[in-house]
Amino acid sequence: MDIIMSSFFQRALIGGMLIGITAPLMGIFLVLRRLSMIGDTLSHAAIAGVALGFVVGDFPILFGLIFALLASFAIEKLRKSYKSYAELSLAIIMSGGIALASIFFTLGRDLSMDANSFLFGFIYTLTPIDLWTMFGVTLAVLLIVGKHLHGLFLITFDEEAASVSGMPVSYYNVLISVLTALVISISIKIVGGLLVSALLTIPAACSLLLAKSFKQSIFIVVLVGELAVVCGLLIAGVWNLAAGGTIVLVLIAFLLLILLGRNIFSRIA
Amino acid sequence: MSIGTEACHRDIITVDSVSFSYQQRDVLSDVSFSVMERDFIGLIGTNGAGKTTMLRIIVGLLKPTSGEVRLFGEPISQFKSWDRIGYVPQKNNLNPLFPATVKEVVLSGLAGKRKWFGRHSRQDYQKCDDALMAMGVEDLADKRIGQLSGGQQQRVFLARALINNPSLLILDEPTVGIDYETQESFFHMIKHMHQHHNMTFLMVSHDMEMIKGYLGENPASTAGKLNFYIRHSHETQDCIEENLAHSLKHLRSQMESQKEG
Numbered sequence: 249m250d251i252i253m254s255s256f257f258q259r260a261l262i263g264g265m266l267i268g269i270t271a272p273l274m275g276i277f278l279v280l281r282r283l284s285m286i287g288d289t290l291s292h293a294a295i296a297g298v299a300l301g302f303v304v305g306d307f308p309i310l311f312g313l314i315f316a317l318l319a320s321f322a323i324e325k326l327r328k329s330y331k332s333y334a335e336l337s338l339a340i341i342m343s344g345g346i347a348l349a350s351i352f353f354t355l356g357r358d359l360s361m362d363a364n365s366f367l368f369g370f371i372y373t374l375t376p377i378d379l380w381t382m383f384g385v386t387l388a389v390l391l392i393v394g395k396h397l398h399g400l401f402l403i404t405f406d407e408e409a410a411s412v413s414g415m416p417v418s419y420y421n422v423l424i425s426v427l428t429a430l431v432i433s434i435s436i437k438i439v440g441g442l443l444v445s446a447l448l449t450i451p452a453a454c455s456l457l458l459a460k461s462f463k464q465s466i467f468i469v470v471l472v473g474e475l476a477v478v479c480g481l482l483i484a485g486v487w488n489l490a491a492g493g494t495i496v497l498v499l500i501a502f503l504l505l506i507l508l509g510r511n512i513f514s515r516i517a
Numbered sequence: 518m519s520i521g522t523e524a525c526h527r528d529i530i531t532v533d534s535v536s537f538s539y540q541q542r543d544v545l546s547d548v549s550f551s552v553m554e555r556d557f558i559g560l561i562g563t564n565g566a567g568k569t570t571m572l573r574i575i576v577g578l579l580k581p582t583s584g585e586v587r588l589f590g591e592p593i594s595q596f597k598s599w600d601r602i603g604y605v606p607q608k609n610n611l612n613p614l615f616p617a618t619v620k621e622v623v624l625s626g627l628a629g630k631r632k633w634f635g636r637h638s639r640q641d642y643q644k645c646d647d648a649l650m651a652m653g654v655e656d657l658a659d660k661r662i663g664q665l666s667g668g669q670q671q672r673v674f675l676a677r678a679l680i681n682n683p684s685l686l687i688l689d690e691p692t693v694g695i696d697y698e699t700q701e702s703f704f705h706m707i708k709h710m711h712q713h714h715n716m717t718f719l720m721v722s723h724d725m726e727m728i729k730g731y732l733g734e735n736p737a738s739t740a741g742k743l744n745f746y747i748r749h750s751h752e753t754q755d756c757i758e759e760n761l762a763h764s765l766k767h768l769r770s771q772m773e774s775q776k777e778g
Binding site: 280398399401402405406408409410411412413414415455456459460461462463464465 | 576577578597598599600602604606612614615616617618621622624625626627628637659661677
């Protein structure tokens with residue numbers, strides 16, 4: 249229990265609660281636009297950035313962000329070249345990211361880096377500066393999404409209608425990519441690069457089963473995200489398990505419970 | 518295409534020698550036509566004649582290979598008043614699980630206008646209620662859009678197009694997959710809008726019976742494989758703006774009392 253009272257654990261808890269809001273919030277837009285895999289792709293690219301950030305100094309989040317942004321632009325470019333095979337661009341960027349990461353890992357071997365921590369999270373190294381960065385990104389995401397909520401809804405629901413109503417569709421697409429890249433780069437330290445996409449997509453998967461309106465679905469994704477992060481971190485802290493993995497398993501448990509509950513409910517009703 | 522110089526005869530859509538090719542195949546070649554204020558234009562053509570392509574070029578979703586489109590007299594690249602145009606695309610490929618209520622969908626028709634922190638105002642909700650009422654789907658307002666039948670969804674999308682009280686409505690095969698009775702009342706409604714609300718229509722349809730019944734036996738002009746059937750609304754010559762939803766409500770109650778009687 250001592251671990252829960254320690255300052256690094258409490259930092260992890262606060263950081264976790266911040267990404268528990270932003271990651272599912274961006275995730276709902278990606279999932280509804282059938283871009284679930286983008287989260288995975290950007291996070292693989294971000295892993296490479298984080299690794300490079302350690303090679304050149306101590307800037308993991310900054311480099312993670314830059315790589316995720318570059319990847320999001322590369323995806324758009326490749327997508328235009330392959331049009332009807334859009335997912336091909338994701339596969340290319342994803343493997344490219346991991347390939348780069350593996351090279352950076354070996355370059356930085358003498359810096360006593362641990363590849364595991366990039367892939368599966370390293371909450372115990374969360375610094376106050378990391379926390380402030382997370383706080384800033386969360387605030388920015390909330391303000392921007394709040395400001396553009398109606399536009400984001402329309403573009404998610406019906407991109408053509410958005411275009412015909414005079415909305416700058418490509419501006420919104422870039423906005424969604426940039427915000428997602430930001431969220432991913434701050435989430436890597438807590439859940440790890442390989443698991444970030446779970447925090448983007450599983451809450452959205454839960455809300456698709458429950459939500460009757462768009463407003464509700466936003467409420468549900470944030471609620472599920474928060475519950476999973478807090479429960480996951482507490483369980484991981486008490487039993488000394490990997491934090492990122494525990495959070496993701498809690499998310500999956502929630503999803504299964506909702507599926508089960510819905511089946512039982514529909515049989516009764 | 519109508520001849521005349523009255524105030525209500527401004528060009529709303531001008532298509533000026535537009536060509537479009539896709540993967541080395543000419544879909545449209547050198548098409549020119551114009552739609553005047555208060556025209557009802559039925560655009561008919563065989564499969565692959567380029568009807569939908571034409572509509573998508575007009576609303577700016579596709580760029581023509583050559584030629585120019587002007588909306589309300591302005592070249593499309595400079596056109597800004599998109600809220601004057603209501604566009605109902607061909608059968609939406611809607612994900613039935615999408616978490617959005619009918620009301621949210623209709624209100625999204627206002628999204629282009631608001632750029633700042635948007636809570637919808639009471640006026641917005643009033644407009645939404647009016648549009649839902651006019652389309653006869655007010656009882657479905659809080660249902661999830663995916664739970665509705667095809668015909669109901671089409672009415673919701675029409676309500677979304679109407680929420681801005683547009684001067685031009687562009688409809689792409691609005692009645693595909695809808696039962697006969699619903700089609701009837703749908704056409705009744707748009708005819709009413711055309712005749713009484715200064716609205717201009719451009720509609721792609723395969724329903725020759727409806728087109729010929731309202732727009733006449735023969736196409737007024739042709740361009741390539743596209744046929745244009747035209748009727749200008751001159752039953753009511755008073756060009757006074759009316760509150761659309763209000764009098765559509767009136768129309769509905771008339772129709773309903775006729776049914777009952």
